[in-house]
Amino acid sequence: EKQESMLELEDIHVYYGNIHALKGISLHVQRGEIVTLIGGNGAGKTTTLRTISGLIHPRMGTIKLEGKRIDMLPPHEVVARGIGHAPEGRRIFPRMSVKENLELGAYLRNDKDGIRADMERVFTLFPRLKERINQKAGTMSGGEQQMLAIARALMARPKVLLLDEPSMGLAPILVEQIFSIIKEINEQGTTILLVEQNALMALSVAHRGYVIETGKIVLADSAKALQENDMVRKSYLGEE
Numbered sequence: 738e739k740q741e742s743m744l745e746l747e748d749i750h751v752y753y754g755n756i757h758a759l760k761g762i763s764l765h766v767q768r769g770e771i772v773t774l775i776g777g778n779g780a781g782k783t784t785t786l787r788t789i790s791g792l793i794h795p796r797m798g799t800i801k802l803e804g805k806r807i808d809m810l811p812p813h814e815v816v817a818r819g820i821g822h823a824p825e826g827r828r829i830f831p832r833m834s835v836k837e838n839l840e841l842g843a844y845l846r847n848d849k850d851g852i853r854a855d856m857e858r859v860f861t862l863f864p865r866l867k868e869r870i871n872q873k874a875g876t877m878s879g880g881e882q883q884m885l886a887i888a889r890a891l892m893a894r895p896k897v898l899l900l901d902e903p904s905m906g907l908a909p910i911l912v913e914q915i916f917s918i919i920k921e922i923n924e925q926g927t928t929i930l931l932v933e934q935n936a937l938m939a940l941s942v943a944h945r946g947y948v949i950e951t952g953k954i955v956l957a958d959s960a961k962a963l964q965e966n967d968m969v970r971k972s973y974l975g976e977e
């Protein structure tokens with residue numbers, strides 16, 4: 738019998754008014770995996786993550802976390818069940834300090850010692866944030882804000898971390914850094930669903946991947962097979 742998925746989407750349909758943005762998305766993430774969802778502009782990557790997080794509700798289809806449906810729940814209950822979301826465009830609270838942003842990430846928890854331990858853990862992952870603990874988040878560089886968005890999502894101690902374009906707008910050296918941290922977070926036990934336009938980097942850290950085009954999954958395979966796939970190489974890896 739097949740192992741129960743950590744996260745499973747089945748035939749998800751999402752509309753924005755009359756726009757049919759997701760046209761029957763099915764995908765699964767096993768416990769311990771990094772799975773990447775790659776695709777071009779407007780393919781439906783962000784919409785998929787927002788639907789998993791409960792920010793948008795699907796018109797049709799089911800989403801299960803450890804076998805239990807979450808697709809009807811409001812966002813705060815989805816967080817409570819164990820989904821952490823580091824959204825695109827960072828969306829940290831710019832006028833609050835790094836520390837306050839991190840504390841907000843843990844707002845559903847009341848285990849003070851656990852929160853303190855997790856704050857130390859994210860500072861180990863992101864030493865820059867510790868150096869800037871009292872700085873207003875909005876005054877930090879793009880890369881630091883991106884790190885803060887991921888760190889804040891980790892403060893909820895999620896079972897599954899959703900990452901939306903963590904490499905967006907970052908200098909190449911920071912892209913390398915962010916991806917190596919993503920790998921480390923996964924090795925410490927967090928299951929990850931990673932949305933990226935940077936297919937090259939995403940496939941280099943992921944175990945498996947899906948390619949999404951205009952709201953549909955068009956390819957699903959191991960990361961290695963996708964790296965070698967002609968269509969992926971032409972469309973997403975910038976090869977002729």
Ligand code: ATP
Nearest residue numbers: 753756758776777778779780781782783784785934
């Ligand atoms: P990008 O990386 O450019 O954000 P994406 O793959 O994340 O692309 P989505 O943002 O999920 O794509 O968008 C999927 C489709 O839904 C697109 O056609 C987009 O124009 C449309 N869409 C997204 N958000 C809205 C919205 N709030 N209202 C109407 N249409 C939307």
